Amino acid sequence: xxxxxxxxxxxxxxxxxxxxxxxxxxxxxxxxxxxxxxxxxxxxxxxxxxxxxxxxxxxxxxxxxxxxxxxxxxxxxxxxxxxxxxxxxxxxxxxxxxxxxxxxxxxxxxxxxxxxxxxxxxxxxxxxxxxxxxxxxxxxxxxxxxxxxxxxxxxxxxxxxxxxxxxxxxxxxxxxxxxxxxxxxxxxxxxxxxxxxxxxxxxxxxxxxxxxxxxxxxxxxxxxxxxxxxxxxxxxxxxxxxxxxxxxxxxxxxxxxxxxxxxxxxxxxxxxxxxxxxxxxxxxxxxxxxxxxxxxxxxxxxxxxxxxxxxxxxxxxxxxxxxxxxxxxxxxxxxxxxxxxxxxxxxxxxxxxxxxxxxxxxxxxxxxxxxxxxxxxxxxxxxxxxxxxxxxxxxxxxxxxxxxxxxxxxxxxxxxxxxxxxxxxxxxxxxxxxxxxxxxxxxxxxxxxxxxxxxxxxxxxxxxxxx
Numbered sequence: 490x491x492x493x494x495x496x497x498x499x500x501x502x503x504x505x506x507x508x509x510x511x512x513x514x515x516x517x518x519x520x521x522x523x524x525x526x527x528x529x530x531x532x533x534x535x536x537x538x539x540x541x542x543x544x545x546x547x548x549x550x551x552x553x554x555x556x557x558x559x560x561x562x563x564x565x566x567x568x569x570x571x572x573x574x575x576x577x578x579x580x581x582x583x584x585x586x587x588x589x590x591x592x593x594x595x596x597x598x599x600x601x602x603x604x605x606x607x608x609x610x611x612x613x614x615x616x617x618x619x620x621x622x623x624x625x626x627x628x629x630x631x632x633x634x635x636x637x638x639x640x641x642x643x644x645x646x647x648x649x650x651x652x653x654x655x656x657x658x659x660x661x662x663x664x665x666x667x668x669x670x671x672x673x674x675x676x677x678x679x680x681x682x683x684x685x686x687x688x689x690x691x692x693x694x695x696x697x698x699x700x701x702x703x704x705x706x707x708x709x710x711x712x713x714x715x716x717x718x719x720x721x722x723x724x725x726x727x728x729x730x731x732x733x734x735x736x737x738x739x740x741x742x743x744x745x746x747x748x749x750x751x752x753x754x755x756x757x758x759x760x761x762x763x764x765x766x767x768x769x770x771x772x773x774x775x776x777x778x779x780x781x782x783x784x785x786x787x788x789x790x791x792x793x794x795x796x797x798x799x800x801x802x803x804x805x806x807x808x809x810x811x812x813x814x815x816x817x818x819x820x821x822x823x824x825x826x827x828x829x830x831x832x833x834x835x836x837x838x839x840x841x842x843x844x845x846x847x848x849x850x851x852x853x854x855x856x857x858x859x860x861x862x863x864x865x866x867x868x869x870x871x872x873x874x875x876x877x878x879x880x881x882x883x884x885x886x887x888x889x890x891x892x893x894x895x896x897x898x899x900x901x902x903x904x905x906x907x908x909x910x911x912x913x914x915x916x917x918x919x920x921x922x923x924x925x926x927x928x929x930x931x932x933x934x935x936x937x938x939x940x941x942x943x944x945x946x947x948x949x950x951x952x953x954x955x956x
Contacts, residue, residue: 523623692881718889
């Protein structure tokens, strides 16, 4: 009986277990299927919006680039700085407005759907909830799939960017041009004048040297830079304006001498001393030769006397060398005279000393020649230095021209009217023109065409922005 009860209980347990397993397995399978279906839809959706989002991102980047250019240009335009050509500001403002009109709205990007995974559970209710959630999510994906718009085209703003940047550059250059000819400093004007090939030199007026007396005066200029043009005949200009360049001070020469190598200086002094000793030896040799000549007169001619005469001749040669080295002329002459007379054998020893003196004197002559070469090189260096100092301000406008710098355009225009009063008279000022606050003048000693071309060249250099 007991065994039968155990068997029945075991059967019931097996049935219950089988039913439980079946229900869990069925629920798990259903949930897994719903999740897989959702993931497939989500994957398809994400692939479609990926291309759309990439285009939207490119549009946003293009907009950002254009907006950056517009912000920079707009900030400059808002400063409303005066320009040499006022229309450049108008063109910049127009280019900004046109570019702003081409901006497209960057589309909103779509968020991708996340993938789902089956959560392990032995609870049928939990599995059924996962299935239900997956089914609902799949429905949402299908609905979202129908709302994906067409992939937008990425705009090309390169034309608008170039137009704005070109307009901005033109405006900036125009502002710089105006600054160049509105009360510029003397050094700026001088630098621009020196860029002209025919301009030799420039000079700015000072309170101490101002031919017109207008510097810093009411209605006068704040600066004036004269220049010398190589085409103007110098014979027509004041001679006193062209001064010879001053020689170097003696102190500089002394300093140059002190720069010599001390060892070389000592050697030169020793050679000079030896040369002096050689001259003394030559003089002594000459005296000895004279004494020998007296002895030869009292005695008969012999072969020994002939030999002595040859030695005396050598003494004459030594004396000649000493004379070439700048030694005593009288000593050399005495030595030479003694060579024409007969001498005693004793004069041979003296002749050898004289020969040695001649060698030393030759060395001294070489040193003297080297010194002459060095002096010649220094002289050539001096010749390469400027031979004259030109007082361009003293010469004035007739030397080439001038640029007079006034504080206002009204003052510059008043100066023009004043100069016009002298046109065609004996005090003809030459050609002139005004560029904002600068009065540009050319020498009357240039012909009419040269004056006109020079003024235009100066105007061009003053306005150059050196891009």
